[in-house]
Amino acid sequence: MSIQIVTDSTVQLTPDELATLPITVVPLVVRLGKQEFLNDGIQITNTQFLSHLVNDDELPKTSQPSIGQFLEVFDQLGQNGDEVLCLNLTHFLSGTVNAARQAADMSDTKVTVVDSLSIDRGLAFQVITAAKLAKNGAPLETILNAIDLHRSHTEIYVFLNTLENLIRGGRISKAAGGIANLLNIKVMAEVKDGELRVAAKGRGKRFIRKEVDELVDRIQTVAPAKVGLTHVDNLTQASEVANRIKSALPDTLVTIHEAGPVISTYTSVGALAIEFYTD
Template identity: 30%
Template sequence: MQIITDSSCDLPKSYIDKYNILIVPLNIEINEENYVDGVNLSHEEFFKKMAESPTLPKTSQPSPQSYLDAFKEGAKRAKQMLSIHLSSKLSGTYDGALATKKMTGDNVEVFDSLSGSLGVGLQVLKACQMVEEGLELNKIVERLKEYREQMKVYVYLETLENAVKGGRVSRTKEMVASILNLRFVVHVEEGYVKVLKTLRGKKRAVSFMLEKLTAEKDDFKDRIIGITHCDCLEDAIALKDEIMKRFNPTDVIITTMGPVIGTHAGHGGLLVCF
């Protein structure tokens, strides 16, 4: 079975290579320049260009040809395909995959992750592991739905700069938040991103996210936890160290946050999912 996903999954290349995952890239526009995520724009380049841009980058779903290319290659590799995508509540990426399936008639199951960044990526890894175990497609989808329902995604926002650029927050409100040292934690709920908590200071905000893990369970030895960061690797490593010490997970994956979620999180943003 061939697993397919899109570039919003933020999976490190080592995992993509290990499981031979096919990636359908999304598109980004920065300062009226067009890029293809992971093809002619790396995450590091994206953060640099985003910081220099006076306007918010725009992301769009993959081109129809990108879906066609992935499905065509997938059909060469396997009789069945499972294509897992960014939340349908955040992007048209999932709908684009569905449309391509209907057009081609390929033997592909299209799955809505109802998540973003490594929230998608961890579901992709789960599917790959189940393929290795020899599970049938219907059983994989059934267990993937259960995993999706249990998944939690929390994002710490260091700054509201991108919210100002995008017109969602006024410059005055951003200045007030800065003066009061306010930090925001958002989460993914039913596929949508919603503000969960406003706290004073980064330390309290990060502690709040750790408390959310504690509220779920004491021992994560059967779970992989994902962390993505917006150009703040040291913060991500510090968060990983604390998670390893407190929760004993199977593993903690650290990677950069891609353009799709990174555009809204902004520099200094941290995402944790499990």
């Protein structure tokens, strides 16, 4: 009997990680007007979605996977006696983890569901470690302890040109946003204890450059083992940041990712997330 790892499509994994590790991804759902797509990179690509995000009058909507989606995956993975460890994005941003828990209660497979209190590449740090340990036959308790360590040693910062989509989508309150949706105010947000919070705000692109530069300087000082960069149509800045980190820290794993539809919906065009894990 082995442990199979399940997660959701807000995770950022490389093709090689998906191909070589025991990871199954359950997609969230994206709605464009009356059309509905699985956020699986197949039914709608990131490029196609970005065109809708920029040009459509109505903000796309997202929803968690159904209980039935999770139940089908859990039952299938447990057919030969394997058990499942399911890691999902923070409950502050989605009900996905609750859907997984309900499905776990209904499944004949032994399923442990964990709220990662994270998202994107931060979620991936936990998922990859869990999958590597599971592949090597580690017991569930060892995997859960490793996940806890990753959760407490991961930092996630998101640089946004606007909070409008987060507020419209109900992922952050107008009070938390303050004046950030007015007068060309830019925002640095942080995922802290699973919740997205405004950490700093200022006017114009100079503010964003300053905050990114200060964070990169700190990363070069703490020398994290892993750094993930996720962008929404902002590859130029993501590449510049990656090159600076790689130049200073050649032993640090740095990956660049294009945000999928769920993340893009709320962060909007030009967003950049910098996520890192320190041992």
